Amino acid sequence: MLQLEDVHTRYGNIEALKGVSVEVRQGEIVTIIGSNGAGKSTLLMTICGSPQAAAGRILLNGEDITRTAPYDIVHLGISQAPEGRRIFARMSVLENLQMGSVPSGGRHFEEDVQKVFTLFPRLKERINQRGGTLSGGEQQMLCIGRALMARPRLLLLDEPSLGIAPILVRQIFNAIVEINKEQGLTILLVEQNAFQALKIAHRAYVLSTGRVVMEGAGRELLANPEVRAAYLEGGQKEVA
């Protein structure tokens, strides 16, 4: 479904991605792990065209989207719940969801909003609250909900568990698996919470300073001693 071929991305003089090749197939959950500054968020943003890749190609179902404008990429079926959540702070929960439904022109709004509320009932209680006053976890739910409102074929999630209580983390990961299983939605997931993220992944990549240093099935990487040493230290298993 999505192919990145030798993608380079730079911010001025800094090269954040130094030739990354990643593939996401229809119906998969693909996880990307890596330490701070490895280029994970940059990778997701590059897929969305903001910033655009300096070199290499990005293909969506065979179509080259490397030079496509960000807002057109969303219309092609890729939506993102970005790093930092980026909720529209001075808009209500409902309006944030309406912003999510821009690509579908708001046609299936009622139906889609009900789906989001089934997934995250908390949002329904907060429907008229301003985005900026939601708790961190609620913002995360809204962020994922907003991305789902676009009716994507590929959903990009950037650290959905960041700064969230363990119980909510589990709820969010369950929701991810559920969307993937029931709606067949393809998901590309970036996580620091490597244990959980690898557990639910069909396949995974390890990114380090702008390069893919390892790839394989989720379980495989989970069992890999190097990965365990680098990304699963410090009792992260217990958090799960």
Next chain:
Amino acid sequence: MLYFLQQLINGLTLGAMYGLIAIGYSMVYGIIGMINFAHGDIYMIGAFVTVIAFTTLGIVGITWMPLALMVVLLCAMLFTAAYGWTVERIAYRPLRGSFRLAPLISAIGMSIFLQNYVQVAQGANVKPLAPIITGGIQLGSDGSFSVGISYVQIMVIVLTTVLMAAFSFLIAKTPLGRAQRACEQDLKMAGLCGVNVDRTISTTFVLGAALAAVAGLMASLYYGVVDFFIGFLAGVKAFTAAVLGGIGSIPGAMLGGLLLGLIESFWSGYFSIEYKDVAAFGILVVVLIFLPTGLLGKPEIEKV
């Protein structure tokens, strides 16, 4: 009391015009964080289009006032909006993403260009407009002083109120307004939501210019003269109004405009007309000392 009433009416009229221009400054600042120095000159173009359109209609023989006014209003808004759109396209968009001062300098250049362009095309002399709407209503008199509201003033206040209501609805309730607010809050995220940000920014310039055009129409009817330089002072005043109300805030721009108009009018009425600008800017300074983000500016309290 009568005198007070008269100053109030004059102040509201003036303030309505400042407010309409100020919205353009505020919206553009809100969405791309730049001060569009050419906005005052866009207003000046609106005033010129008004004069030219009225003159043309007079030649053609359309003199029934309500019809003429409607036609001129539409012409002024359309032409001026086209100027606003073009300015953004050629002078600001190519500079987006370059260093912060570049669009600002480009805006100053655009302002000078528009002034010179009108000066060359229309001449440097003051252009008079024969009174179109004359007369008024006398509200009261005590022998020596009589207070009245002219029909032009009524038109200014009514038209501004209607436009503001329509405009607030547009911003608060329509998908276009929602996209506009989204871009204002987080341009990048709005793009990730599928909003065509370039088009939304263009729309912002078009809307701001159209409102400034209405102010230009009002000013040319109210004062009866236009020249290529009127955009400068009106622009500075409206910008002040936008800052006073809290730059980035649309209701703030309107409120700031009204206050500025009232301050000027009362100051000239009760103290001295020479120092009215000093008073206006003095109050701006005082407000900014206590409320750095302006009256209705958004203090960033939200966690994002």
